[in-house]
Amino acid sequence: MTRRLKWIGVGVLALAVVAFLAFLYNIPPFFLIAPETFGEDMANAPPPVTGIADPAQRAIAERGRTLVMNIGCTGCHATNGPQGPDLSKYLAGGGTKITSAHGTYISRNLTPDPETGLARRTDEDVKRVLRSGTFPDGHVVPYTTMPWASFSHLTEEDRHAVVVYLRSLPAVKHRIPDPVLEPADLPSGAVEGIFGLRDYGIQ
Numbered sequence: 494m495t496r497r498l499k500w501i502g503v504g505v506l507a508l509a510v511v512a513f514l515a516f517l518y519n520i521p522p523f524f525l526i527a528p529e530t531f532g533e534d535m536a537n538a539p540p541p542v543t544g545i546a547d548p549a550q551r552a553i554a555e556r557g558r559t560l561v562m563n564i565g566c567t568g569c570h571a572t573n574g575p576q577g578p579d580l581s582k583y584l585a586g587g588g589t590k591i592t593s594a595h596g597t598y599i600s601r602n603l604t605p606d607p608e609t610g611l612a613r614r615t616d617e618d619v620k621r622v623l624r625s626g627t628f629p630d631g632h633v634v635p636y637t638t639m640p641w642a643s644f645s646h647l648t649e650e651d652r653h654a655v656v657v658y659l660r661s662l663p664a665v666k667h668r669i670p671d672p673v674l675e676p677a678d679l680p681s682g683a684v685e686g687i688f689g690l691r692d693y694g695i696q
């Protein structure tokens with residue numbers, strides 16, 4: 494009986510080893526692929542500005558594209574897909590929902606769609622949000638919801654470049670619910686984003 498149990502244990506151990514080796518064989522070779530390769534799709538997601546005919550406007554839009562890529566707009570203003578961000582709907586919003594003591598906000602559609610995006614807003618409306626977090630209706634979005642305070646280093650030229658680039662994006666019709674400015678039913682600090690519900694302690 495003891496010998497039989499011993500052989501059963503050896504068999505289970507062998508199966509476990511085989512299963513583990515199969516797992517290692519099928520996962521991506523993290524150490525054999527350059528880190529840049531994993532982020533290649535996200536890096537190439539921002540549409541280029543080659544379609545802008547005027548060289549001066551194209552140069553301004555290219556500056557805006559660089560800024561948008563580096564200040565992290567995609568992190569919140571992405572659109573959810575079945576396997577993460579839907580990069581075909583670049584900056585169409587909806588990928589992040591933030592609930593705090595100030596209310597509930599869902600990341601906005603930054604594409605120039607006339608019904609659901611920035612085409613409804615003037616250039617100054619957009620720059621004011623970047624400058625002070627003040628929306629067209631007069632309310633100020635908390636800096637813990639949108640990090641506009643971190644954009645204070647941007648010059649007016651930078652803000653203008655961002656607006657020019659956003660105006661050049663393909664328009665995506667994607668309606669986002671308006672902010673609810675009363676405290677929400679969800680626990681304060683809940684952040685529901687592309688990768689699920691997370692708590693950043695927002696107050």
